[in-house]
Amino acid sequence: MNSTMKKKIALKKRHHRVRNKVQGTAERPRLMVYRSQTHIYAQVIDDGSGRVLAAASTLTPEIRAAIKSGKNVGAAKMVGKQIATVARSRGVTAVCFDRGGRKYHGRVKALAEAAREGGLVF
Numbered sequence: 001m002n003s004t005m006k007k008k009i010a011l012k013k014r015h016h017r018v019r020n021k022v023q024g025t026a027e028r029p030r031l032m033v034y035r036s037q038t039h040i041y042a043q044v045i046d047d048g049s050g051r052v053l054a055a056a057s058t059l060t061p062e063i064r065a066a067i068k069s070g071k072n073v074g075a076a077k078m079v080g081k082q083i084a085t086v087a088r089s090r091g092v093t094a095v096c097f098d099r100g101g102r103k104y105h106g107r108v109k110a111l112a113e114a115a116r117e118g119g120l121v122f
Contacts (some may be wrong), residue, residue, distance in 0.1 A: 011013065015101030022098045023047055024080035031083070031095040031115065033108055039070040040107055042083040042115070044092055053090055076107040077114040084118025094121045 024030030024047040034041040043056040056063070056072030056079050063082060067075045087095070095115075102108050116122070 011101045023095050028094045028096055029053055030098050032098045033100050035107055040076050040079055042079055044087045054086040073110040076110040080111040080114025081118045084115045084120045088119050097122045
């Protein structure tokens with residue numbers, strides 16, 4: 001097994017470990033973050049009903065027009081502010097944070113802090 005496969009397996013294990021502890025409800029949905037090499041995505045999910053309540057990413061037209069690249073901290077901050085705005089407009093103020101097995105560092109941290117500044121509580 002090469003090092004790339006080991007990293008993918010370790011990420012998957014961490015993600016499952018986080019998902020066993022973090023569960024979104026109707027009162028406090030889950031703010032899920034997915035980070036690829038080129039983009040970052042955020043969704044607010046009610047796990048009880050299986051519905052996505054709000055979503056934002058670097059592919060959202062407003063954000064895409066304002067950024068040069070989707071793979072930096074500045075883009076992640078914009079996505080965090082956008083997800084907070086959309087979630088609050090849909091009546092969501094408190095969430096639980098699902099970092100998707102990634103470290104709370106860099107782009108994931110920037111998104112989370114911008115979402116907090118935008119008014120989400122977690």
